[in-house]
Amino acid sequence: MSQAIESERSRYDALMDVVERRMTVRAFDPDYVVPKDHYEMILEAARHAPSGANAQPWHFIVVTDQALKNEIMEYFRAEQVARAKLKMKFPTPDYRGLATSPGLIVVASDFRWTKAFPVLNDGSDLDKMYKENAERILLQSVAAATMSAHLAAAALGYNVWWVTAIGQEAAQKAMKPLLGIPEELSVLDIMCFGPAAKKPYKRWKKKLDEVVNWNRFDQSHFMTDAEIDEWIARTRHKVMYRDESNVD
DSSP, rough: OOOHHHHHHHHHHHHHHHHHOOOOOOOOOOOOOHHHHHHHHHHHHTSSSSOOOGOOOEEEEEEEEEEEHHHHHHHHHHHHHHHHHHHHOOOOOOGGGGGOOOOOEEEEEGGGGGGGSHHHHHHHHHHHHHHHHHHHHHHHHHHHHHHHHHHHHTTTOEEEEEEOOOSHHHHHHHHHHHHOTTEEHHHHEEEEEBSSSOOOOOOOOHHHHOOSSSSOOOOOGOOOHHHHHHHHTHHHHHHHSSSSGGOO
């Protein structure tokens, strides 16, 4: 038994090496060409992710055409300008890096798959509650597949960028015709990957004892509205784009 546990520990250590090496970058080496089999290996990992009702409600569009990458990037650049004009004070990344990404995969899903999860379909308030939960199940399922893809990319030695700022209706209208995505589907994520343009850095993570609770929630972990507002005002910009050693 102890030998089996030791064997499992070596597999865990190998996994954690990949997990810790998965680092976000927002500028890539544009001259690198991702081999086709690397796309297939990354998406092979994605398709093995768990999903509610085993519905596997995901579609992946591999984008290799540079003109398409440029058009996708231009949409996000326009969104970046719009945010600045609205004075949202959100430290938006430089979306020009999208166009430099050697590997780019668009992740889409079909919300009609929520019918595969527990719903009543009778229009009642209880049905509404179940449908809201069904949407969460679908999103969690797609996120699991996307995370599996990110870890596979990291295992292959790539840096990654998980782009999620596409929930707006305008983003859907821009992306779907560009990629031939049916109206019934929704674009949920864009995964960029490739060698980094410059040396990546590890961003700050909370300590284990700050997020783990045993049997009951540790009330010392709870943050008031004021504390969250303070964190957003004073800390958010540091932890989003800075090396973890430069957070304090």
